[in-house]
Amino acid sequence: MPSRAGFSLQGRQTFYFALLLAPPLLWLGIVYLGSLFTLLLQSFYAIDEFTARIVPEFTLATYRQLLTQPAHIDIIVRTLLMAVAVTIASAIIAFPVALYMARYAGPRMKALFYVGVMLPMWTSYLVKVYAWRLILAKQGIASWGFEQVGLMGALDKALQVPVVGGPSLASSYIGMFVVFVYMWLPFMILPLAAALERVPASLLQASADLGARPGQTFRNVVLPLALPGLAAGSIFTFSLTLGDYIIPSVVGAPGYFIGMMVYQQQGTAGNLPLAAAFSVVPIVLIGLYLTLARRLGAFDAL
Amino acid sequence: MTPAIELRATRRAFGPVVALDSVSLTIAPGEFFALLGPSGSGKTTCLRLIAGFDQPDSGTILLDGVDVTDTPPFARNVNTVFQDYALFPHMTVAQNVAYGPRVRGVAAASRDQQARDMLELVRLGEFGARRPHQLSGGQRQRVALARALINQPKVLLLDEPLGALDLKLREEMQAELKSLQQRLGITFVFVTHDQGEALSMADRVAVFSQGRIEQLDTPRELYNRPRTAFVASFVGSANVVERAAAQRLTGREQAFAIRPELIELLAPGAPAPDGCVHCAGEVIDVLYHGASSRLRVRLDERTTLAVARAEAGDGAGESLRAGTSVHLAWLPANAVPLQD
Numbered sequence: 001m002p003s004r005a006g007f008s009l010q011g012r013q014t015f016y017f018a019l020l021l022a023p024p025l026l027w028l029g030i031v032y033l034g035s036l037f038t039l040l041l042q043s044f045y046a047i048d049e050f051t052a053r054i055v056p057e058f059t060l061a062t063y064r065q066l067l068t069q070p071a072h073i074d075i076i077v078r079t080l081l082m083a084v085a086v087t088i089a090s091a092i093i094a095f096p097v098a099l100y101m102a103r104y105a106g107p108r109m110k111a112l113f114y115v116g117v118m119l120p121m122w123t124s125y126l127v128k129v130y131a132w133r134l135i136l137a138k139q140g141i142a143s144w145g146f147e148q149v150g151l152m153g154a155l156d157k158a159l160q161v162p163v164v165g166g167p168s169l170a171s172s173y174i175g176m177f178v179v180f181v182y183m184w185l186p187f188m189i190l191p192l193a194a195a196l197e198r199v200p201a202s203l204l205q206a207s208a209d210l211g212a213r214p215g216q217t218f219r220n221v222v223l224p225l226a227l228p229g230l231a232a233g234s235i236f237t238f239s240l241t242l243g244d245y246i247i248p249s250v251v252g253a254p255g256y257f258i259g260m261m262v263y264q265q266q267g268t269a270g271n272l273p274l275a276a277a278f279s280v281v282p283i284v285l286i287g288l289y290l291t292l293a294r295r296l297g298a299f300d301a302l
Numbered sequence: 303m304t305p306a307i308e309l310r311a312t313r314r315a316f317g318p319v320v321a322l323d324s325v326s327l328t329i330a331p332g333e334f335f336a337l338l339g340p341s342g343s344g345k346t347t348c349l350r351l352i353a354g355f356d357q358p359d360s361g362t363i364l365l366d367g368v369d370v371t372d373t374p375p376f377a378r379n380v381n382t383v384f385q386d387y388a389l390f391p392h393m394t395v396a397q398n399v400a401y402g403p404r405v406r407g408v409a410a411a412s413r414d415q416q417a418r419d420m421l422e423l424v425r426l427g428e429f430g431a432r433r434p435h436q437l438s439g440g441q442r443q444r445v446a447l448a449r450a451l452i453n454q455p456k457v458l459l460l461d462e463p464l465g466a467l468d469l470k471l472r473e474e475m476q477a478e479l480k481s482l483q484q485r486l487g488i489t490f491v492f493v494t495h496d497q498g499e500a501l502s503m504a505d506r507v508a509v510f511s512q513g514r515i516e517q518l519d520t521p522r523e524l525y526n527r528p529r530t531a532f533v534a535s536f537v538g539s540a541n542v543v544e545r546a547a548a549q550r551l552t553g554r555e556q557a558f559a560i561r562p563e564l565i566e567l568l569a570p571g572a573p574a575p576d577g578c579v580h581c582a583g584e585v586i587d588v589l590y591h592g593a594s595s596r597l598r599v600r601l602d603e604r605t606t607l608a609v610a611r612a613e614a615g616d617g618a619g620e621s622l623r624a625g626t627s628v629h630l631a632w633l634p635a636n637a638v639p640l641q642d
Contacts, residue, residue, distance in 0.1 A: 202388035205355050208375040209382045211453060212405040220405065224392045 043276035054272055062273040066281075072261075076281055079258040082173070083241035083285075086180040087188075090237045091230060093181065094188040098229075099222075101189070102196035114193075117186045125183070129250045132179045136169035136251065143169065166253050176252030180241055187236035195229025196222070231298040238289060242282035258282060304367040306331040306457055306489040307352060312361030314347055321347040323513035324361070329491060329506075331456070334483050336500035337493045339510030340536070345493045346461060348510070352491065353459050354378050366456055376405075380457040381450035385465055387442045389434035395445050396421065396430035402453040420448040423482075440471045447479075451486070458483075460492035464499060476503055497537045501525060509533050531640050534559035539608070541565075542640065547605040552579055558637040562596065562610035567622075568629040580631040583607070587624050595619055599628060 045054050046061040066072050101113045120128065135141050146155040159165040159172055166172030199222065207217040245259030256264075258278055266275035293299070307329040314322040322344045329335045337345040350356040351363060354375035363371045370378055381402070389398050396417045397404075403413035421427050424444035434442055443463065450458055463479065464472045480503050483490045494500050500507045501521040508518045509532075517524060517533045528534035531542040540559040549555045566578075574580035583599040586606065590613075597609045609630065613619055622628070 200386065200388065202384045202386055203390060205353075205375070206382070206384055206388035206390075206449075207401070207405075208355075209353060209380075210402040210405060210449065211376045212401075213376055216405045220401075221390060 039276050039279060042273050043280050045273045047271050047273055052270060062277045065274060066277045071256075072278075075256045075258060075261055078255055079242055080285060082177065082180065082257070083238050085177060086184060086241045087234045087237045089177070089181050090185050090188040091192075091234060094185060094192050094233065095226075095230075098189050098192035098196055098226075101193045102199075117189050120182075121186055126246065128183070129179065129247055132175075132182065133170050133251050136175040136178070138168040138170070140168075140170065170251055171253060173253050173255075176248060179247050179251050180244070183247065184237040184240050187240065188233035191232035191236070192226060192229040195226045195232075199225045227298045231293050234293075235286065235290070239282060239286050242285060243279075303331065305329060305364070306333070306366060307491065308362075308364040308367075309348070309351070310362040310364070312348075312351060312358045312363060314351060314356065314358050320513050322351070322358070325513070325515055327508060327515065327518070329489060331489055332487050333489055334480070334503060334505045335489070335491045336504035336507040337491065337510060338495070338497060338500040338507050338537075340495055343510035344513040345495075345508075345510045347513075349382075349459050349461055349491065349493045352457070353380055353382050379453075379455055380459055381453055381455040382459040382461065383443075383446045383450050383463050385462040387434075387446040387466075389442060389445055389449070391434055393433075394430065395426065395432050395434065395437070398434065398445060399430075399449045399452055401449060406453075416452055417448075420452045421445075423451070424448045439467055440475065443467065443475065447482070455488065457489045457491060460490065462493055462495070464494075464496075472499075479503060501537070507537075509536065511536075527638055528559055529641055531557065531559070534638065534640060540638075541607045543605065543607075543637075545642075547601075550602070550605075551581055552634070552637075557640045557642065559640055560607070560632055560637045562608040563594075563612075564632055564636040565607060565609045566631045567597075567609060567611055568631055570629075572629075574629070574631045577634065578631040579634055579637070580629065582627065582629050585622055585624055585626045585628055588619075588622055590619075595622070597622065597628075599630060601630075 042054075043062055044058050044060070045056055046059045046065075047053070048055050097113070097117075101110055101117075105113055137143075143152070143155060146152050155169075158174060159167070159169070164173040164177075166175075169175035169178070203221055203225070204217055207221045208214075212220060243259050245257065245263045248255075248257040248260055258281055262275045262278045265271045265278060269275075305328045307327070309325055309327040311324045311326055312322055313320070313324050321342075325344070325348060327348075337348055339345040347356065351358055352365075354370070354373060358371065361371075362369055365378060365380065389395075390401065393401070396414070399420050400413045400417035403416055408416070418427070418430065421430055424447055426441060426444055426448070429437065429441065429445075434445065437445065443466075447463075460479075464475050467475060476499060479490070479492075492503070501524070504521060506518065506520055507524055509516045509524065511532050517529050519527070524533065525538050528537060528540065531544075534540040534542050538561065540561050542559050543551065543557060545555050545557045548557055552558075566575075568574060568580070581601055583601045586598040586600050589596045592613070594613055595611045597611060598606055599609055600606050607630065611619060611622075
């Protein structure tokens, strides 16, 4: 009975396979997607103004509230601009570092760089943020450093710029931006270095062989092939900035960010639907960003 | 005539490993030249030095009579077909081929036309819009060829060009490369570890071993008149008989090489032909290849000879098996004396 034996064997294999796959699938399905779906659902409810209870009926009132109040729009725009600025700055700083790690460093230097990039991630996030507040304070190390190299004037000028400036680095958007870039830079460097490392050396040789100068090889071969890494890294920096609430509440100007708004609405204000609606904003923005990146061909080399 | 390529006492070491040990080499324009050797013999280092991907520690490299030792690859009039083809994955086939003219500033319309012509030349006219990963190995190889030839180089370098192809395709490409080279009339220099490939395609072959050129000759000379034991065994796997064994067999203390197909297997009891060197031995094993068989015959403790035997299809070879006593003979003229 070879066919029956084969069937039962196959049947058993399928059973074991299902058994093996069930826990991760349930975890992904319930814990991740389930909670995300519940969140989405919450955003379509609204809160009763008088009883402060959530009315579980489908309504767009919360979104209307989110998108019509100028203060809310301000928060979204502020967060978005910060995320864009942080992403661009991270990319510019990370690229040469990643390029050196992936293509030029020897084995020891490379190990040192990887550890160096990851080391800050092993310490507490809160400690780093508070440390930065001290570093950037009016009498802090940063301003002392500027003074030592005679650039205090430049720092004062920068802090006098409207909107981004402030009384000190620690209480300005410039300071907040610096802390954001510091925090998320490893998330840009690592995928970028991985992408650059995957570019075979023969492609660079082929480019030179065909007559391309080093700059042309960089533009035509290295950069396009690093784009998937750049896209991956920028998704990290972009989404982490969009969702963070600790950095904006510890360092920088008093303006609200999306993360702070979510924190406040679901906590002190008890407006879970509005918190949910606010947390949908980063999801939508990242979705738009990914679509744009795809349109521009960032994933073509994958 | 100015040589297309000239290496003068070129040396390159990687730490303690000497990859290329004072190699001098002259390649004529229009020549199909092979750098043959096992891995680590220095043949690829030699090619990389000519391409400019690497600089020699000492010595001079001339292309068309001009010293290019310190010239970067992009300024040399040579192009390379890489072992892994090195096609740009983010560009179409046509963009890959047009890359050379593009970085040299040729106008788009003109370089597109050139790319179309080159793809036509390698019979891939319809594949311009595809991506490299959508092509088969043989097609990618031809794209790499078209991309390297579009700049009209004086010299085309090929690094193990057929290494990644299966046997049938490799034979087709051998013929195609050869005819392409004859039509274009440019110098081809190719690196290979496959002696069959080197013999069938090249006009001249440089056999590399341990960073030195062991012998530089035409395929026929190399096969028929190997000068060293290494060349004799690497090219066509001849039997190499060391001095002590030669003394016992021929009475002269001179190492020699003898091709397996030039050793005759005498019929049982038959006398050896006049003037032949002959000896008795015992068959160790027999490998049947269809048209021929290959026997290993032990003469004494230290000497084993490979013997090729044409299969006539009469089943006469079936009686030969491990342990059979046989009698071997060969003409002294077929034994090639070797340098020590």
